Amino acid sequence: MSTDLPARLSFLDTKAKARAVAAVKAFEAETSAELVVTVKKHARAYPEVHLLYGAVFALLTLLFLLFFPLDFSTTMMPIDTLTGFAIGNILSRILPPLQRLALSEEKRRGIVEQAAKAAFYDLGVSKTTGRTGVLVYVALFENIVAVVADAGVTPEAKTAAEAARAALEAAVSRIDIRGFSETLEALGKTFGATMQRSADDVNELPDEIA
Numbered sequence: 001m002s003t004d005l006p007a008r009l010s011f012l013d014t015k016a017k018a019r020a021v022a023a024v025k026a027f028e029a030e031t032s033a034e035l036v037v038t039v040k041k042h043a044r045a046y047p048e049v050h051l052l053y054g055a056v057f058a059l060l061t062l063l064f065l066l067f068f069p070l071d072f073s074t075t076m077m078p079i080d081t082l083t084g085f086a087i088g089n090i091l092s093r094i095l096p097p098l099q100r101l102a103l104s105e106e107k108r109r110g111i112v113e114q115a116a117k118a119a120f121y122d123l124g125v126s127k128t129t130g131r132t133g134v135l136v137y138v139a140l141f142e143n144i145v146a147v148v149a150d151a152g153v154t155p156e157a158k159t160a161a162e163a164a165r166a167a168l169e170a171a172v173s174r175i176d177i178r179g180f181s182e183t184l185e186a187l188g189k190t191f192g193a194t195m196q197r198s199a200d201d202v203n204e205l206p207d208e209i210a
Contacts, residue, residue, distance in 0.1 A: 005140060005141055007175050008140045008143070008172065009041065009140060011039050011172065011175075011177060012039055012041070012140075015177075017039075017208075017209045019177055019178070019181045020039075020177075020181055020184070020209050021207050021208060021209060022181065023037075023180075023181035023182070023184040023185050024036075024037055024184065024207045025207055026184070026185040027184050027185060027191070028188065028197075028203065028207075029188065030188035030189045030191065030192040031157075031188050031189075031192040031195045031196070031197050032130065032132055032195045032197050032198060032201055033132045033133070033134050033153060033157065033195050034125070034133045034134065034203070034205045035133075035136065035188075035205075036123055036125050036133065036134070036135050036136070036205050036206075036210060037135075037136045037138070037210070038119055038123065038135065038136070038137050038138065038209065038210035039138040039209055039210075040115075040137070040138065040139050040140065041140055041141060042139060042140065042141035042142060043108075043111050043112045043114075043115035043139040043141075044111060044115060046099060046102075046103070049092055049102045049103065050092040050093055050099075051089070052092075053088040053089060053091060053092035053102070054085040054086065054088040054089035055085065055088070057084040057085060057088025057089075057091075058082070058084045058085035059084075060084065061080055061081050061083070061084025061085075062077070062080075062081045062084070065077050065080055065081070099141075100143075103142075105144075108139075108142040108143070108144055109142075109144050109146075111139075111142065112137065112139045112142050112144040112145075112146045113146045115137065115139065116135060116137035116146035116147075117148055119135060119137055119210075120133075120148045120150075123135065123210050124205065125148070125150065126150055127204075128150065128152070129202075129204065130152045131150040131151045131152030131153075132150060132152040132153055132195065133149075133150040133205065134147065134148070134150070134161060135148045135149075136168065136184070138168075138172060140172070143172060143173055144169065145165055145168045145169040145172060147161045147162060147164070147168075153191075154195055156193065156194045157191045157195055160187060160190040160191065161187065161191075164183055164184075164186075164187045164190075167179075168180055168183050168184070171183060
């Protein structure tokens with residue numbers, strides 16, 4: 001699994017977004033469901049993680065000053081400890097893999113799912129006439145994909161969407177934009193089995209990547 005955030009940011013470039021838009025259109029050509037895809041650099045900021053690393057580095061600095069067999073100026077110890085805090089805080093901010101060490105997959109997944117539910121309403125996915133909206137929320141830093149389906153989506157389609165979520169997440173981990181898009185396209189055909197598209201179906205939500 002890739003932990004390289006800069007590489008995964010390729011999901012935000014123009015070419016990747018265009019490919020994803022084509023996948024959304026292909027999905028909606030097969031079913032009455034409305035699909036929205038949003039890709040975020042991260043689900044939220046993590047100031048508590050930066051503070052944690054700052055505290056850890058400050059403690060390590062203080063222990064070094066107290067127990068290393070050299071004499072250090074006691075008047076400088078507060079400044080040295082504060083410097084250790086600053087170093088830990090800065091390293092946490094500039095090294096995403098270091099941040100993820102402090103965040104279990106369970107916690108990251110919970111945060112992304114919460115952000116996805118908020119985005120579901122913020123992006124208007126809940127406002128379709130038949131309550132058939134589906135949101136695919138991609139959080140690149142967390143390396144997590146969440147899927148939120150509205151009340152009008154059939155149980156069979158919801159099950160298929162949850163099964164596809166794992167494949168979408170794997171594609172994000174591999175930095176596989178093509179695989180991600182093809183999974184969305186295939187999901188449209190699966191949705192179509194229980195949510196058939198009618199001749200007068202109207203596209204109620206934008207296809208662009210949010």
